[in-house]
Amino acid sequence: MDAAAALDATFAALADPTRRAILARLALGEASAGELARPFAMSGPAVTKHLKVLERAGLISRGRAAQQRPARLEPAALKAVSDWIQEYRRLWDEKFDRLDTYLEQLQTQGETK
Amino acid sequence: MDAAAALDATFAALADPTRRAILARLALGEASAGELARPFAMSGPAVTKHLKVLERAGLISRGRAAQQRPARLEPAALKAVSDWIQEYRRLWDEKFDRLDTYLEQLQTQGETK
Numbered sequence: 266m267d268a269a270a271a272l273d274a275t276f277a278a279l280a281d282p283t284r285r286a287i288l289a290r291l292a293l294g295e296a297s298a299g300e301l302a303r304p305f306a307m308s309g310p311a312v313t314k315h316l317k318v319l320e321r322a323g324l325i326s327r328g329r330a331a332q333q334r335p336a337r338l339e340p341a342a343l344k345a346v347s348d349w350i351q352e353y354r355r356l357w358d359e360k361f362d363r364l365d366t367y368l369e370q371l372q373t374q375g376e377t378k
Numbered sequence: 379m380d381a382a383a384a385l386d387a388t389f390a391a392l393a394d395p396t397r398r399a400i401l402a403r404l405a406l407g408e409a410s411a412g413e414l415a416r417p418f419a420m421s422g423p424a425v426t427k428h429l430k431v432l433e434r435a436g437l438i439s440r441g442r443a444a445q446q447r448p449a450r451l452e453p454a455a456l457k458a459v460s461d462w463i464q465e466y467r468r469l470w471d472e473k474f475d476r477l478d479t480y481l482e483q484l485q486t487q488g489e490t491k
Contacts, residue, residue, distance in 0.1 A: 269395045276393035282382045285462075292466060340470035343463060349398075350460045353405060357453035 271323065272349060275342045278322035283307070284315050291325060291338040301336070384436065385462060388455045391435035396420070397428050404438060404451040414449065 266274070278284055287301055302312045316336055319325045323342040328335040379387070391397055400414055415425045429449055432438045436455040441448040 269398075272398070273393050273395060276389050280386050280389035280393060282386060285382075285385070288466075292469060338466075338469065340466065343466045344470045347460070347463045347467065350456055350463065353401075353451075353453065353456045354460065356405060356451065357457045 268345075271342070272345060274322040275324060275346055278318050278324055279346070281315070281318075284319055287312075287315055287319065287336075288324060288338060288343075291336055295328070295335040295337040297333040297335050299333075381458075384455070385458060387435040388437060388459055391431050391437055392459070394428070394431075397432055400425075400428055400432065400449075401437060401451060401456075404449055408441070408448040408450040410446040410448050412446075 283305065286305065290296060290301060290304070298309055298312045298316060301307075301316075302309050305312065316325065316327065319336075320327060323339060325336045326339050328337070396418065399418065403409060403414060403417070411422055411425045411429060414420075414429075415422050418425065429438065429440065432449075433440060436452060438449045439452050441450065
């Protein structure tokens with residue numbers, strides 16, 4: 266999978282609130298599909314389906330322990346998304362910088378009056 | 379659209395290499411669908427379809443000038459993704475911190491031998 270295809274899979278996997286909630290849970294530590302199903306009030310097969318999408322996207326890995334196969338968050342795929350988005354940071358920083366400048370000007374005008 | 383639904387739409391819109399390339403182009407300045415179609419060797423309707431997905435996701439806005447409707451990047455939706463992902467930053471930072479510590483230990487061992 267090349268970098269673009271990997272980003273496609275990661276973004277597609279993240280476009281679901283349940284999968285984002287599973288990642289938030291796994292950020293606290295690994296968990297089996299059964300442990301994940303309970304708080305989310307989801308069936309085992311529904312959780313397993315989400316875990317497969319997350320695993321294919323490289324966002325999690327799963328242990329080999331036969332019954333449990335604990336899921337673990339893999340930060341590298343999230344870091345790739347973060348690296349991609351940082352390229353655009355200057356765009357919103359600039360926007361806020363312009364607002365800052367404007368507010369400073371207003372303040373200076375207020376002081377000199 | 380609540381925050382979760384907005385993130386769903388943004389992530390889904392970003393899960394396509396052509397749409398990410400369009401955003402990269404728009405980061406340099408606004409462009410009409412026609413101007414975008416040329417370098418991407420895409421038909422006008424294909425570009426328009428991608429622009430609609432990006433617009434619905436709040437990633438771009440389009441001008442009102444009847445024929446041209448220049449597309450402009452809207453950084454706020456990208457910032458929302460960035461804010462979401464920053465919650466996970468400590469996970470990969472910690473991973474690299476642990477690697478750093480390990481490498482430092484190796485180096486110290488090498489020096490004391």
